[in-house]
Amino acid sequence: MPKEPFSTQDTASAGRTVARGMHYLAWIVLLAMLTVYFNDFVGEQRNPNQHLNYVEAGSGEVVLARNRAGHYVAPGWINGQPVTFLLDTGATRVSVPETLAARLGLRRGAEHKTMTANGVISVYATELDRVQLGGIELRAVPASINPFMPDETVLLGMSFMQHLELVQRDGELTLSIPR
Structure with a gap:
């Protein structure tokens, strides 16, 4: 059927x-x-400090919250390009991963040896025209291009932070330009 x-x-x-x-x-x-x-x-x-992308330079102060791992991570700018910073008071200079340095158009300068937690490595000197973290902007900041850094997080070392006052209290770090 x-x-x-x-x-x-x-x-x-x-x-x-x-x-x-x-x-x-x-x-x-x-x-x-x-x-x-x-x-x-x-x-x-x-990165509990993601809101810093919306702060304009010039206030001279920034307050960062510590992340769950106990680090201070924040967005910022190098030469007008957005980056992510990890504050590192143990780093002598700002350390930029080589892949990010290429994208930022940074030039390799003299090679020099530096001590890291993993031993001695070769890095390359460079200078950052402008570095901005929240309301703080500094110019002509000495830095290193590091070919051994695995990701694109920039270590914000003492070549930047030596110009600031740092106060840590209750899980927050306040950075400010001395008056």
């Missing part, structure tokens, strides 16, 4: 297919929303 064009069996099968598709779509949307939420959550845990 020939099959009718729209049997109840075909309608039920189509309904199950649509329901299954909607179920998968709901899971995909839920997973996408959770991914966005947790990416923001993890980013905020690593």
Whole structure:
């Protein structure tokens, strides 16, 4: 016997297919929303100072919150380009990863040896025209291009911070230009 064009069996099968598709779509949307939420959550845990991107230079002071690992991480600018800083009072100079230095157009200067936690390495001298962290901007900051740094986080060393007053209290670090 020939099959009718729209049997109840075909309608039920189509309904199950649509329901299954909607179920998968709901899971995909839920997973996408959770991914966005947790990416923001993890980013905020690593860098609780993300709001500094919106502070203009000139105020001469910045207050940073310590992240969960106990570090001070903050967005900033080198020669007008956005970067992420990790404050490092143990670093003599600002240390820029080589891949980031190339993108910023920094020139390699003289090679010199420096001591790191992993031993002695060769780095290259350079000078940063402008370095901005929140409301603080300094010019002609000595720096090093480091070919061994694995990511694009800049170590903000003492060649920048030596010009500032630093006060640490209750999980916050206040940096200011001395008056």
